[in-house]
Amino acid sequence: xxxxxxxxxxNKNIDRxxxxxxxxxxxxxxxxxxxYFFIKSIPLTAVGLSSLILGIVIxxxxxxxxxxxxxxxxxxxxxxxxEEILEQFDxxxxxxxxxxxxxxxxxxxxxxxxxxxxxxxAWKAMEAPIHVLTEVDGKPGLMVFLPIPYEILxxxxxxxxxxxxxxxxxxxQLEILESIKAIESTNKIAIKMSGSRVEVEFPRTKKVxxxxxxxxxxxxxxxILKKPIxxxxxxxxxxxxxxxxxxxxxxx
Amino acid sequence: MDKQKxxxxxxxxxxxxxxxxxxxxxxNRLNVYMSLFIIGYFSITILFNPRKNYIxxxxxxxxxxxxxxxxxxxxxxxx
Numbered sequence: 532x533x534x535x536x537x538x539x540x541x542n543k544n545i546d547r548x549x550x551x552x553x554x555x556x557x558x559x560x561x562x563x564x565x566x567y568f569f570i571k572s573i574p575l576t577a578v579g580l581s582s583l584i585l586g587i588v589i590x591x592x593x594x595x596x597x598x599x600x601x602x603x604x605x606x607x608x609x610x611x612x613x614e615e616i617l618e619q620f621d622x623x624x625x626x627x628x629x630x631x632x633x634x635x636x637x638x639x640x641x642x643x644x645x646x647x648x649x650x651x652x653a654w655k656a657m658e659a660p661i662h663v664l665t666e667v668d669g670k671p672g673l674m675v676f677l678p679i680p681y682e683i684l685x686x687x688x689x690x691x692x693x694x695x696x697x698x699x700x701x702x703x704q705l706e707i708l709e710s711i712k713a714i715e716s717t718n719k720i721a722i723k724m725s726g727s728r729v730e731v732e733f734p735r736t737k738k739v740x741x742x743x744x745x746x747x748x749x750x751x752x753x754x755i756l757k758k759p760i761x762x763x764x765x766x767x768x769x770x771x772x773x774x775x776x777x778x779x780x781x782x783x
Numbered sequence: 784m785d786k787q788k789x790x791x792x793x794x795x796x797x798x799x800x801x802x803x804x805x806x807x808x809x810x811n812r813l814n815v816y817m818s819l820f821i822i823g824y825f826s827i828t829i830l831f832n833p834r835k836n837y838i839x840x841x842x843x844x845x846x847x848x849x850x851x852x853x854x855x856x857x858x859x860x861x862x
Contacts, residue, residue, distance in 0.1 A: 574806045577816035581798040584820060584841060588794060591835045592787045 549590050556586025602705065607729055607743065609678035614733035616663065620673055626739050627653045627779070628749035628760040632661060634681040636750050639665075639759075640673040640739055653759035653779040675740075679747060684754045693720055696755045697748055707744050718780065719763070722748055724772040741765050745774045752776060790831040797823045814852045821845045 563579025566572050616622075617640070626638035639656040656667045665674050686704060687696040694713035701708045701724070709726025724744050731743045740746040741762045753760045759779040766773045801819050810816070824845055 573811045573813050573816065574802065576813060577802055577805070577820070580817065581802065581820055584824060584845070585791070585795055585798065587841050588824075589791055591837055591839070591841065592791065592833055593835070 548592065552586045552589030552591075554586070555589060556583050559583030559586055606678060606705075607731055610731045610733055610736055610743070613675055613677070613740070614736045616673065616675060617735040617739055620664075622673055622735070622739055624739065625762050626675065626749075627656060628753040628762075628776075629653075629657050630753045630757050630759075631681055631684065631750075632657075635661065635676060636679045636681060636684065636754075637661065637674045637676045638740060638749075639667065640675055642671050642673060650759075650779040650781065653761070654781050657759060677740075677746065677750060679750055684751060687751070687755060689755050689757060691755050693722075693752060693755065696751055697722065700751055701744060701747060705747070707747070711748075718778045719775060720752060720778070721773065721775045724748070724774070725770070727770045727772055741774060742767065742772055744772060748774065749776060752778075786831060787833050790827065790833040793831065794824065794827045797827055814855070817848060818852055821849045 559579045559582030561579075562582065563576045566575035566579055620640075620642050622640045622642055623644060624641045626640045628638050631637075639653070639659070652668050652670075656672070659665045659667045659672075659674070661674055663674060663676075665672055683700055683704065687699055693715060694711065697711050697713055701711055707727065707729055708724050709728075711725070712723045714721045722745075727742070727744050729743055731737065736746075741749065742765065745762065745765055749760050749762055756778055758781075760776050761779060763775045763777050765775075798820060801823060802816075805816060805819070824841065828839075828842065
């Protein structure tokens with residue numbers, strides 16, 4: 532029974548667009564050869580060659596891809612849970628973005644108001660038990676799981692340059708932004724995100740995690756830098772966002 | 784409509800238009816057809832920037848072909 536399920540799954544990988552592309556490519560090769568060697572017609576040969584190019588292009592393009600607008604909607608609506616959790620615990624402090632653990636992406640949110648999160652607290656949070664309500668340095672806090680798939684972060688290498696990683700995920704893969712620029716200084720990174728295409732209208736989430744692009748950017752930075760990252764400031768102007776983050780070093 | 788589908792349709796339409804125009808002008812040189820197809824492919828691909836499953840084999844192949852066509856034309860001119 533398990534092997535028949537596997538066969539069904541593997542057949543789905545050869546989807547319709549691949550079959551159409553291959554068919555078009557094969558037809559193009561045969562038609563162009565026939566036109567060139569037998570009919571001796573250059574225009575018909577060109578038609579065959581253009582069919583070949585189109586066929587290969589169709590094969591290369593992912594079939595049945597979910598429209599990006601749907602993906603953006605999924606991400607946007609999945610923040611409802613985050614908003615509810617933050618409301619429930621009356622969390623108001625800025626979160627600390629932590630490197631993923633066990634392929635799970637989460638942030639640490641202190642619950643106690645005006646709690647000064649030092650670097651050592653942030654690094655201890657990296658080792659704290661992964662529960663929604665956890666404890667770091669004897670103080671309660673929240674581990675909020677972000678609705679960001681680990682597969683998206685893993686598209687960039689740990690240790691890659693921040694601007695390159697942010698551009699690859701936010702601009703090229705998710706298409707949430709039109710462009711992004713990052714400037715690094717000693718322990719800080721300032722990011723300018725232009726042309727944001729999605730926004731989450733949850734006030735608590737925005738206050739604690741930042742806007743949606745900022746939140747994803749924070750997760751990416753903590754993943755590639757393998758350090759806790761805290762959002763210092765965020766300013767929005769229309770569809771442009773400027774956010775500054777601080778890297779919390781272990782001995783800081 | 785999906786961006787990928789618009790890309791494929793645009794590419795197909797571009798090739799169709801190019802073929803028709805060249806036939807109207809009685810063009811019989813295959814390298815002219817191929818050069819225009821290559822330029823059309825890169826223009827449309829840059830415009831739409833579609834996602835691909837693999838490395839751009841078509842782009843690499845067409846680039847090599849274009850370089851070969853240019854090399855032949857230059858050699859013909861010199862010799």
